[in-house]
Amino acid sequence: MQLYMLALNPTDSVTEGFLPAARRLGLDITVLTDQPDTHRERYRAIHPAPELLGCDVRDPHAVISAISAHRPPGAVFSNSDHLQTPAALAADYFGLPGKDWRAALRTKDKALTRRHLDTSEGVRSVELAADADPGRLAALDLPYPCVVKPREGVASEDVIQVRDAAELVARCREIRARRPGAALVAEEYLPGELHTLETLGDGERLHVLGGFRTTLSPLPYFIEERMAYVPAHPAGLVTEILDRLATLGVGFGACHTEFVVHEGRARIIEVNYRAIGDQCDLLLADLLGLPLFELILRTHLGEPLPADLGARTDGAARLDYPLARRAGTLTAAPGATDLTVDGVRLTYRPTRAVGERHDLHHTNRDFLGILRSVGRDQATVDRVAEGFLAERSWEITA
Template sequence: MRLYLTALNPTDSVLDGFLPAAARLGLPVTVLTDQPSAWPASPAQRSGAEVAGADVRDVRGVLDAVYRRRGRPADRGERPVALLSNSDHLQTPTALAAEYLGLPGKDWRAALRSKDKRLTRRTVADAGLDRVAAVALGPEDPPELAGTVPFPAVVKPREGVASEDVYLVDGVAELRRRVAEIRARRPGQGLLVEEYLTGDLHTLETLGDGETIAVLGGWRTSLGPPPTFTEEALDWAPDLPAPVLAQVLAQLDALGVGFGACHTEFVVADGRARLVEVNYRLIGDRVDLVMAELLDLPLFAHVIRIHAGDPLPPLPDPVRLARHARVEWVCADRSGTLVAAPGPVDATGPAGVLLGSRPLRTVGVTAPLTGTNRDYLAALHGIGPDPATVRDALRDFRAAHRWKIE
């Protein structure tokens, strides 16, 4: 039995989460990727997993890679036990490949509805759950086509991730400018212009086996200043009002989301929950790893087992958890080269707060300022007894380290 995992570039979720979890489960792993040279050369750095090149954006490329490996003389008869991905971009082809191979997996339609933000809006509206003013722009469509959307509005790639090229615009002139900028960077990219949703920004983290969906918890998100939407910090906030939680779950159900992990972003205003986007995978930027530690849960192993056909396991009630967590990101404030930064750090602060820092950019790397999570230099986290204690300990921990860009 073998686990196949489709991926693009290496991520902490895969290297520090899924691959060690698979090794602990005794499952051999093949990572299928279109960027094999970007992955660590040492098997020890990838928990013994092998890496194979494949056109993972195409279901046929995924199937060809699986059958090619199964065709090796030493591996004939070895069957895949699961096929999964933690990449936003690869959910649909991976779901199609899993279905073709007769493996448990996500409904490819739900994966497509979640990835394509216009389909997300249309599906939720057709279900009578919420209607967000939104207009899709093709590569040649003039920005004025979105004239029915009220300002302020948000313009973003129709299938984007990580808040890349997402901007708040306050009028037609600014909309034209931002559309031109995005198209210069992303030729042929479809865009979405939609009304700006006001309210407190939250996440909901769920895990399902196709029959039952469980709430793992959620976070309250703090953003940087507009016009971009860079996430600066997350605070553990699983205790949502019951009507709000019911609204979010109803919208996920309309999309068909219910298998494996899902990370949903939404705003709450006046008791109304409105989706921002649905990422049909675990939350990223190391928050999944923090959440697993916070909940004392083999989260990545649970995801693997569900994709292997196991039912949803018993899970802790996140609301009853007597601990708090906060994640902060150190963000670049300018373009340039990172010349100084700490490596991985773990420490224990006052009141037993567990503190950690993990680099997200390597010293010596030169990068532009993007206004997205591509600007992250490091992820910091604290886990402790209550919000105030964690926040204070994390503030002091952050002040004790230095990041420098020249």
Template sequence: MRLYLTALNPTDAVLEGVLPAAAALGLSATVLTDRPAEWPSDVPVVRCAVRDPSAVVAATAPTRPVALLSNSDHLQEVTAIAARKLGLPGKDPDAARLCKDKAAARRAIAAAGLDLVRTVTIDPGVAPEVPVGMFPAVVKPREGVASEDAYLVADHRELVARVTEIRGRRPDVALVVEEYLAGELRTFETLGDGTTLASLGGWRTNLGPPPTFTEQSLDWSPPAEPVSTRLRARLDALGVGFGACHTEYVISDGRVRLIEVNYRLIGDRMDLILAELLGVPLFEHVIRLHLGEPLAALSLPTAVDRYAQVEYVCADTSGRLVTAPGRLDTVHGDVRLGCRPLRAVGRVAEHTGTNRDYLAVLHAIGPDHATVRHSLAAFRSDLQWTIVE
């Protein structure tokens, strides 16, 4: 039985999550990608125009697949269309499109009477025109990923400067300008089988200084039931309900305000950390849903009696990374600690103020907040990263 996975560049989620999970389930796995040269030689890869649903369907022709899925933000809609053509369980293509298109998602939420966020779309080559009353605002790609090219702007002058900057790198990208939603950034992680949606919990996210929105650390903080209910209503309005989904939101003046919905697992190694925290084979669960199994067949925790904290080590300057710790796993009392490199020693990179500056991710899982924080601080103090300009 063969599983197909659509992907672009290799990621830890695929290499350390999805592929080992497929093997554990007794499935052969093949990666369909338009970048085969970037993948490790031991990964079965087939070259494919993965942004074309017909090409994805054709690539599976040699072997009738039992499942087709993706963990890429960019490929959810294409993969959903291809899965439907193949008669396989999958996400609703319209829901995948809505989640990717931030302006369309805002319209769907507003049409459901759940929330209205003032939003203006700026097409490529068009000068930005935004009402003065919308500032401060956030400008970002309409179909962007995470915090890449997302900036806080105080007025029209700053907006024009940021639009010009982004277009200098990506001239063909459509942008959105949204009113800034103040509040503590949080996440909501879910799994669904198309009928039932389960909450896995969530994180409280600490951001770096504006104008960018770089995640610097996350603390385990599942939403209270009333908040979870309101978030589910917003996901319902988008048609979200199958497989994994990562939702970002704030609570402002008692209101749940959606930031964005990423119709896949949480990223930047948080998916692997979440699996460890929950003590469940999370990636196997995702695959089993795509095999058509019901959510009730999965072993999901009803409560988590552990606490977790995650910290990203960020470069504060441009240059070459010359020294850094490697992959580490250790135990300090009742706390499990880990370090995973995100940038290779010897690599030269520009400082961007975004998650492209990540050097490593550290995490700690233990019995309570205070114990975990103390252990992670001690762990980090013994590690060193050196960049030479």
């Protein structure tokens, strides 16, 4: 069966997760991408490498045309935030299983998300259209501090807390300088503990895979520094989040939802209608003992999920993301490492090569590496992970 996978830049989720899963399922794989040379370089060590077709994957018309001129599709899939709507529209065009394109658009567009959840969430939010002057925001009755973000952004890119109207306008102008014509959203800052909920559905049955408790960098930025696995959030909070996902139309394939808990109330930050990234999905598959990537692909092949996934429930885990704290050249850093300490499996992978120079982005592009730690109890996992990080150093020279 022919699988078309839509992608922008290469990611660990695709390279280490979905491509091997598709091969295990016996699928013929074609990657549609606007960056074929970058993918070709990333897949040099993969045998057999997937077929690559250049395509403007953000454009549903271009995707449909490319597929129709090639082999008949059996499934159309993407794990990219930006490509859920094109993938859903293409799947629908060819009569294949997939996400409702309305739900995909509703979750990708943060202004649409807020408007759709208005009665249940009560988050004050305004949209600054792509052609609107940021100065108009100064006259609006927004609560401060508030948060400004691109309407269709990802990975905390240009997500900033601001303290007053003057700073809001200034930050919007800075973002516009980096992203000409970008539509922006300014919304009430939601205090509280940041959590995620990971779900997998087939359109009829929805499984909760647990979630993570997220530790962020100091404000005004929102960079993930640590993710600790939470097997089960309080039932009432989970019900609240699932009700809001149902309101958005979410229920097919993987979904990664971020929410805060404050004074016993849960409120959604954003809904990413795809599997969690930054190697959290690789950790989940290992921790739960599930063929997670195969299960996700099977939903797009039209197969129902079992009533019981058979996930393990006796594990503990966390991920750590050593960050660059300043711009400069990485002059020393640990290499890739796999080891077991006191029963905790440690997997460290660099995300930046020694000798590379980078600016400071205040996003996950500042990650220097990713440490995955999986064991049986959280106290031991925490001790071993913190020991690993303390014994290693990352040096940046201006």
